[in-house]
Amino acid sequence: MQDEPRPDEILAAVAKFLRETVAPATSGHVSFNARVAANALEMTRRQLLDGSADGERDRLAKLLGQDGDLAELNAELACRIAAGELTLETPGLADHLWRTTLAKLAVDQPTYWGYRAALEERWE
């Protein structure tokens, strides 16, 4: 189904309500958790808008030489790294891990200093 306002717009409004209305009007545990809840909604909103999964799946399929969904391919990659079959020297692997990790941080924590530093180190 489809209707408006879009889910990301609604999540943004609820996050704003929690952060700007509930948190200042409460104290201690409740106020703290209102801010945590606002962060969680903002993260969920960023993930809804995130378009990185297709690229990740394509890179994985190419690296592993097989097809599958994201969960299957990630499990296979994890197995092959654990077995020592793929290493940081394997062409394309380090680049894939960097791109995937940066995409996660863009959703989970775009303000994390390590993310900011990595963006500068790698692409500036």
Place this chain on the structure above:
Amino acid sequence: MAEDNDLAQRLDGLVRNRLGGESATRVTRLSAGATQEIWRFHMVKDGAEVPLILRRAPGGGFRISPTAVGLETEAGLIEAAAAAGVPVPPVPWVLTPEDGLGHGFVMGFVEGETLGGRIARGEALAETRKTLAHQCGEILARIHTIDPTAFPDLRRSAPREYLDQYLEIYRGTAWPRPVFEMAFRWLADRCPPPPEHPRLVHGDFRNGNLMVGPEGVRAVLDWEIAHVADPMEDLGWICVGSWRFGVDALPVGGFGLREDLWAGYEAAGGPPVRREHALWWEMFGSLRWGVMCSGMAGAFRNVDPNVERAVIARRASETEMDLMRLMAA
């Protein structure tokens, strides 16, 4: 809430029966602590109000973290640390079954700053930060003099076993993380030998668990994952990226340099710091914190779906970022 009223009544009884006070007032739950409940209250005694802290297992029941020591052991560790010259809060009472409050203990309230961001960046502590890393080194050297034989229940492990334990915990999450797999291999290839002299280590000595005043560290908090291991573990853990609070250039908690930490440690009589071992432990620390965060997803889904757990679980990716940067260095 009925549960909170019950707790307030029992604390009131505790103050009268165990602490020689008249009553307990202003009982408030503090926000910190995802694996322990922390409550603040005041003991009315001789007309004055003495602030105190209650730390207890969630809901007064059992702990859910497999690596944590019991709260009774934690209280004993704090007392041993005080005897070794480590700044810690006083522990006036360890809960007994008769108190009806579950497992836990009562701790003195120490005034000061614990918020990592304010310790790393706040104007009020600008002068303090200049010597804080050195002081942390001195404190760690004192912690490492505590006799571990007094705590036979504490977990003991060589670096390789310890790495394998976390590999097992990670596998238990059943969620594939290629970056963690790479980091486990990387660390296994460079694993330090078992320590000649294992020490009692705090296990969670970092910015966020230090109560700081203008003169420096006033109390070392959160002894719940103390164990017996390579003393370099504590020196690496405090440098993990997740507690630098945005100050990348100062790896020790976002307030100091590794060299100052190590100098303080050696000056206070700690064993000589092996640079490559301390750095190995720093990377292991990132991976360990990452595995702990990942474990929160299961706790969120199966134990207690509180939002804080969900958000902590999602901090696993910041450690993936740190691990990628460390492996590229």
